[in-house]
Amino acid sequence: MASPSEAHIGAGSVTDVVLGPLLRADLHVPRLVTYSPLGRTELSTASLGNWSAKVAGLLRDELGLSPGSVVSVRTADFWQSLPILLGCWWNGAVVTPDDDADAAVAFVADGDDAVADDVFVVSGHPLGAPSRQVAAHQRDFTTAVLGQADRFDAPPAVTSESAALSVDGRIRSVGEVLAIARSSAGAFWSGIRVASTAPWTLPEPAVGLLLGTLLADGVIVQISDPAADVAAIAATEHCSVQFAG
Known part of the structure; x- marks a missing residue:
């Protein structure tokens, strides 16, 4: 049986290429x-697909975003950041890590803000608890996204030439983002488990690390706790590669 998200990933999108094959497997x-x-x-895999679908649904069904809309993602290496990125690309959005005046929507961390019309505060809590630092003009990400559907029906058509990423004014297409991811994936192997302490900076190392690992049918183990014993965690999680940026 197909997962709630599998059957409706938009052909040609970053999310289609990266997440689609995984949702057709285990x-x-x-x-x-x-x-x-x-x-x-x-x-x-199922949870990642469902959270990504919820983000895509929030952008399109509630906020009315169309392909090509700019979305600022400034949530560092929170676990929510990966489904936020995939959900944005699923809906054909142009992701930027900048505080872009053209951004229709922004996802920010506790205590941060942005110039977008709709600003969602992401707590980064391991269980997805709501943020406690939401200003009057902001919205809590968890509260907003949990009510969205676990599937994203009829996503927009996206091609390899469609814009996908904007960093410091440089626009990268879907094809260019996927080329970076495929280059990293070429050094990995199926089932690889990558332990990383590198910040999820866009475009690199985030695109190569996150998308490349997924393209290789692997697992990302992100360690952002400065007090953590990285070697011990890598051993516990059976990681064969460690990445420090």
Whole structure:
């Protein structure tokens, strides 16, 4: 049986290429494990697909975003950041890590803000607890996204030439983003588990690390807790590669 998200990934999108094959395989395989100062979080293939669908639904169905809309993603290496990125690309958005005046929507961390019309505060809590630092003009990400559907029906048509990423004014297409990811994936192998302490800076190392690992049918183990014993975690999580940026 297909997963809630599998059957409706938009042909040609970054999300289609990266997530589609995984959702047609074992849905219970872990894809992302994060260690933050607040604790450990693990997302399976199914959970990653469902959270990504919820983000895409929030952008399109509630906020009315169309392909080509600019979305600012400034949430560092929170576990929510990966489904936010995939959800944005699923809906044909142009992702930027900048505080872009053209951004229709922004996702920011606790205590941060942006110039976008709609600003969502992402707590980074390992269990997805709501943020406690939401200003009057902001919205809590968890509260907003949980009510969205676990599937994203009839996504927009996206091609390899469609814009996908804007960093410091440089626009990269879907094809260019996927080329970076495929280059990294070429050094990996199926089932690889990559332990990383590198910040998720866009475009690199985030695109190569996150998308490349997923393209290789692997698992990302992100360690952002400065007090963590990286070697011990890597051993516990059976990681064969460590990445420090």
